[in-house]
Amino acid sequence: MTGAAAGLVDRVRGVQLSGLATVAMLVVAVAVNSALQPNFWDSYALTSNFATFVPLVAIAVGQTIVVLSGGLDLSLGAQVTLASVVAVQVVDGSLDRFPLAVAAALGVGLACGALNGLVVALLRLQPIVATFATSFVFSGLALVVLPTPGGSVPFEITTAYRDSVLGVPVALLLIVALALVWLVLRRHRVLRHVYAVGGDADAAYASLVPVARTRVWAYVLGGLFAALSALAILANTGSGDPFVGNELTLASVAAVVIGGTALAGGRGGAGGSVLGAIVLALVTNIIFFADVPTDYRQLVNGAVIILALALAGIPALQKRRPSA
Amino acid sequence: MAGSVALLLAACSSDDGDGGDGGSGDQPYTIGLSNGFVGSEWRTQMVDGLEEAFAEYEAEGVVDELVVESADTDVNGQIQQIRNLINRGVDAIIVNPNSETALDAVFREATGQGIEVFAIDQAVTSEDVTNVVIDQAEWARISADWLAGQVGQGGNVVVVNGIAGHPANEMRWGAAEQVFTDAGVNVLTVADGNWDQATGQQVMTNLLATYPDVDGVWTQDGMAEGVFRAVDAAGRLDRITISGEARVGFMRLWNDARATGFQSIGVVNPPGGAVSALHMAVNVLDGREFASGTIDGNTVHVPIPYTVDETTFDQYWGEAGSESDAYSLDGSLTRDEAADFFE
Numbered sequence: 001m002t003g004a005a006a007g008l009v010d011r012v013r014g015v016q017l018s019g020l021a022t023v024a025m026l027v028v029a030v031a032v033n034s035a036l037q038p039n040f041w042d043s044y045a046l047t048s049n050f051a052t053f054v055p056l057v058a059i060a061v062g063q064t065i066v067v068l069s070g071g072l073d074l075s076l077g078a079q080v081t082l083a084s085v086v087a088v089q090v091v092d093g094s095l096d097r098f099p100l101a102v103a104a105a106l107g108v109g110l111a112c113g114a115l116n117g118l119v120v121a122l123l124r125l126q127p128i129v130a131t132f133a134t135s136f137v138f139s140g141l142a143l144v145v146l147p148t149p150g151g152s153v154p155f156e157i158t159t160a161y162r163d164s165v166l167g168v169p170v171a172l173l174l175i176v177a178l179a180l181v182w183l184v185l186r187r188h189r190v191l192r193h194v195y196a197v198g199g200d201a202d203a204a205y206a207s208l209v210p211v212a213r214t215r216v217w218a219y220v221l222g223g224l225f226a227a228l229s230a231l232a233i234l235a236n237t238g239s240g241d242p243f244v245g246n247e248l249t250l251a252s253v254a255a256v257v258i259g260g261t262a263l264a265g266g267r268g269g270a271g272g273s274v275l276g277a278i279v280l281a282l283v284t285n286i287i288f289f290a291d292v293p294t295d296y297r298q299l300v301n302g303a304v305i306i307l308a309l310a311l312a313g314i315p316a317l318q319k320r321r322p323s324a
Numbered sequence: 325m326a327g328s329v330a331l332l333l334a335a336c337s338s339d340d341g342d343g344g345d346g347g348s349g350d351q352p353y354t355i356g357l358s359n360g361f362v363g364s365e366w367r368t369q370m371v372d373g374l375e376e377a378f379a380e381y382e383a384e385g386v387v388d389e390l391v392v393e394s395a396d397t398d399v400n401g402q403i404q405q406i407r408n409l410i411n412r413g414v415d416a417i418i419v420n421p422n423s424e425t426a427l428d429a430v431f432r433e434a435t436g437q438g439i440e441v442f443a444i445d446q447a448v449t450s451e452d453v454t455n456v457v458i459d460q461a462e463w464a465r466i467s468a469d470w471l472a473g474q475v476g477q478g479g480n481v482v483v484v485n486g487i488a489g490h491p492a493n494e495m496r497w498g499a500a501e502q503v504f505t506d507a508g509v510n511v512l513t514v515a516d517g518n519w520d521q522a523t524g525q526q527v528m529t530n531l532l533a534t535y536p537d538v539d540g541v542w543t544q545d546g547m548a549e550g551v552f553r554a555v556d557a558a559g560r561l562d563r564i565t566i567s568g569e570a571r572v573g574f575m576r577l578w579n580d581a582r583a584t585g586f587q588s589i590g591v592v593n594p595p596g597g598a599v600s601a602l603h604m605a606v607n608v609l610d611g612r613e614f615a616s617g618t619i620d621g622n623t624v625h626v627p628i629p630y631t632v633d634e635t636t637f638d639q640y641w642g643e644a645g646s647e648s649d650a651y652s653l654d655g656s657l658t659r660d661e662a663a664d665f666f667e
Contacts, residue, residue: 039411044437048407055400148489149399149423158429233400238429241399248400281404288408294394 021312022260022272022279029282036289043169047162050171053281054232055080057175059248060255060273061182062225065191067256069218070198070265071120071127075112075135076226076252080245082138083108083230085146088153088240095154105227112138113223117216135249142242151240161235174232175274178225182270190217199266254305255280258312279308352388353416353609355602356409359394360402360422365650367394369595370420370445373654377599386606399426406430409439416440416605418598424448424491440608442601446492447623454608455623456601460492461499463591466631467567468500468542470589472507474565475539480510482531484543484551486519493544500542512538517547525550532558540565545593549574552581561586569593570632570640573649579641590632596656600626603662612666624665629655 034040059076066073083105091101112134119130163170185191193214196204205211226245233244253263259276261268283304292300357374361367371394381387391412393405402422409417410433417434421427421443428450434441435452447455475481481504486493497514504511512535517524524547532538532554541564543551548569555564561581568574570590578588604624618624632640632653644653 037411039413044433045411048411048433052400052404052407148487148491149426152425162429162433236403236429237399237423237426239423239425241423241426244399244426247398284404285408288393289412294392297395 019260019272021314022258022275025258025279025308025311026275026282029279029286033282033286033289036286043164043167047164047169047171049281049285050169050175051162051236053278054171054174054178055229055236055245056248056251056255056277056281057274058178058225058229058232059245059252060259060277061178061270062222062229063252063256064259064261064268064270064273065185065194065225066127066218066222067253067261067263068191068198068265068268069194069215070201071131071215071218072253072263073116073131073219073222074128074249075116075131075138076222077246077249078135078138078142079109079112079223079226080230080233080248081242082112082142082145083227084233084244085142085151085240085242087230088151088234089145091151091153091234093152093154095156098154098157102231105230106224109223109225109227109230110220111223112226113220114216116223117219120219121212121215135246139243139246146240146242149239149241153234153238157235158238161232178228179271179274182274185221186269190214190221194218195266197265251277251280254309258305258308260312276312280305283308351386351610352382353386353606354389354391354412354414355387355605356391356406356412356414356417357393357598358402358405358409358417358419359392360397360399360405360420362394362396365648366595366652367420369652369654370598373596373656374418374598374602377602377656381602381606397422399423402427403430406434410434410437414439415609416442418442418444418601418605419453420445420598421448428452440605442605444597444601451622453622454604454619456597456604456626457623458593458597458628459625460495462625463593463628464496464500464544465503466591466628467589468503469507470633471540471542471565471567472503472509474587475509477508478510479539480512480535480537481540481542482512482528482535482538483514484517484524484527484531484541484547485514486516486544486547488516496544504542509540517543517550519545519547521546521550523547523550525554528554529557532560538564540567542567545569546571546573548588548590549577552577556581568632570653571649572644572647572651572653575632575637575641575644576649578637579645582637587634590653592629592631592653592655594629594655595652596629596654597626599656600662603657603659604665607663607666614665615667618665626657 039045059080063073063076086108087101087105090104091097116131116134119125120127161170193209196209197211197214201211255276256273257263258279259272261272283301287297287300359367359371371392375390378387378390391409391414393409399422406417407430417439419441424446427448431441431450431452441453443453443455444457447457471481485497515527515531517527524543528551541551551566555561555566566588568578568588568590570592640653644651
C-alpha cells in the first residue's frame with residue numbers, strides 16, 4: 001500500500017499542493033479505517049462502502065463546478081430530493097421505464113439548475129440567499145410529488161448497484177465514470193469559461209467571455225450532477241423518500257473544500273472533491289469503528305471535519321505568504 | 325405462509341458462516357441496534373431499556389456485545405448505520421426504521437450475510453425482516469371504544485389525527501373509524517395535528533370555534549396534551565370527553581382535572597418493544613422457529629401491555645408520577661412470554 005501511495009504522490013507532485021493535502025488525508029483515512037475495521041478489504045465491506053460514497057461524490061462534483069464559477073448552490077440537496085422522487089414516481093418498479101426515469105431526473109436537474117442560474121446571473125441575487133430560497137421551492141415540490149415515502153425501484157437496478165464486475169464494485173466504476181465525465185468537461189470551452197469567470201469576472205468579461213451565460217451553465221451542470229446523485233440514491237435505497245437528499249448540501253460544500261477548491265472560485269477541480277467526499281464518508285466509518293460513544297459521534301465528526309477543512313486550507317496559506 | 329417465513333429465518337441463521345462469531349445456537353451473540361431519530365424521550369427510553377435487558381443476557385453469557393447506532397439521521401445515514409453493523413459482524417440487528425420501504429435493499433444485504441433483522445415500532449415492507457410491533461389497529465380500537473361508550477349513540481366527535489398518509493396513522497384511524505361507525509357515533513370532522521402537541525392545540529382551538537356541539541375528541545399520542553389545553557382554555561372540559569395517552573405530561577393534567585370529574589384513557593405505546601424484540605432475536609438465534617399462528621406474514625404482534633383508565637389511574641400514576649413529563653408508560657414481554665411465541 002505504501003508503494004501505491006508513493007506512486008500517487010509522484011503523480012500529483014506536479015499538480016497542486018492542495019491536491020497533495022487531500023490525497024494525504026485520504027491515505028490517512030484509509031489507513032486508520034482499515035486498522036480499525038478488520039474486514040475493511042473484504043468484498044462486502046468494499047462494495048457497501050463504495051455504494052455509500054457515490055451519491056455524495058456526484059453532488060460534490062456538481063457543487064465544485066458551481067463553486068469554480070464563483071457561486072455556491074445551497075439547493076443542490078433539495079434538487080437531489082426532487083429529482084429522486086420524480087424519478088421514482090416515473091419508474092414505479094418497472095425496468096422498462098428506467099431510461100425514462102433517468103431522463104426525468106436529468107430533466108429536473110436541468111430545470112432546477114437553469115432556474116438557479118437565471119436567478120443568480122440575470123437577477124443578480126447573492127447565490128447563497130437565492131439558492132437557499134430555491135431550496136425550499138424544490139423540497140416543497142418534492143413533497144407534492146411524493147407526500148409520503150414509497151415507490152419502488154426495479155430489483156435489477158438495486159442488485160446491479162451492489163454487484164461487482166471482475167471483482168471491481170460497480171459503485172467504484174460509477175465513481176470512476178463520474179471522474180471521467182469531469183475530465184471530459186474540463187477540456188470543454190464551457191468549463192474554461194467557468195474557471196475564467198470564477199477567477200476574475202471583470203477580466204473574463206473584458207476577454208469576451210459570456211459571463212452571465214457561463215454562470216447559468218455552471219448551475220445547470222450542478223443540477224445535472226445532482227440528478228446523477230439522485231439516481232445513485234435510488235439505486236442505494238430502492239425506494240423514494242421526500243427528505244432523502246437535503247442533508248447532502250452542506251456535505252457537498254465540505255467535500256469541495258477538503259478537495260482543495262477555493263470557495264472564492266476559479267481555483268481547484270472536481271478530482272479533489274471526489275477524494276474529499278470519500279474522506280468525509282470514511283470519517284463517519286472511522287468514528288463508528290473507533291467505538292466513540294453514540295452521544296459523542298456528532299461532536300467528534302464535526303471536530304474531525306473542521307480539522308480536515310483546516311488541513312485543506314494550509315497549502316493556500318503557504319501560497320499566499322510570499323505575496324503578503 | 326407463517327411456516328415458510330419461519331423456515332426462511334431458520335435457513336438464514338443456519339448458513340451463517342461469515343456473520344461474525346455467531347451462528348445457529350452458537351452463543352454468545354452480538355446484537356446491533358440502529359435508531360435513526362433521537363429527538364424524543366420515547367427513543368431514549370427505548371435504548372436504555374434495551375441496554376438493561378441486554379446486560380441480563382450478558383451476565384449469563386448468552387450475548388457478548390451490543391453495538392448501538394443511534395443518531396438523528398436520514399435514510400442514507402441509516403443505511404450506513406446498518407452497513408456498519410453488518411461489517412461489525414453482528415448476529416442480529418434490531419432497527420427502528422426511518423422508512424417503511426427505503427431500507428429494504430440494505431436489509432437484503434444484511435440477510436445475505438446471514439444476519440437476522442427485527443424491525444420495531446414501525447413495520448417495514450421487506451420480507452427479509454421480522455416486524456415485532458404492537459397492533460396499531462388494536463391500539464386505536466381500545467381508546468375509540470371507550471370514547472364511543474362515553475359519548476353514546478348519536479354523540480358528536482371530532483378527530484385530531486397525526487399525518488394523513490402515514491402508515492401508522494392510516495392503520496389507527498381505519499380501526500377507530502370503524503368503531504365509531506358501528507357505535508353510531510357521528511364524526512363531525514377529521515383534522516391533522518402532525519403528532520405535534522402545539523399543532524394539536526392550535527387545530528383543536530379552531531375545531532372548537534367551528535363546531536359548538538362537540539361531545540368528544542379522539543386523538544393520538546402527544547397531541548392529547550395540546551387538545552386538553554385547548555378544551556381547557558375554552559372552559560369546556562366538563563362537556564367534552566378526550567381520549568388521552570399514557571405519558572406523564574398528559575397524566576399530570578388528567579390528575580389535576582380529576583377533582584372536577586374529568587375522565588380519560590391512555591393506551592400504552594411501549595418503548596419496551598425493543599426489549600421484546602431482543603427476546604425474540606435470542607430465540608431465533610438459538611435456532612427456534614415461530615409457532616404457527618404467532619406470526620402473520622413476517623409480522624409478530626406483541627400485545628399492548630396495559631391501559632390507564634379511571635379504575636387503574638391511581639396505581640399507574642403512583643408508579644410513574646415522579647418521572648419527567650416526557651416519560652412514556654412502558655412494558656415489554658418477559659422472556660417466558662416471548663418464548664411462548666416459538667415452537
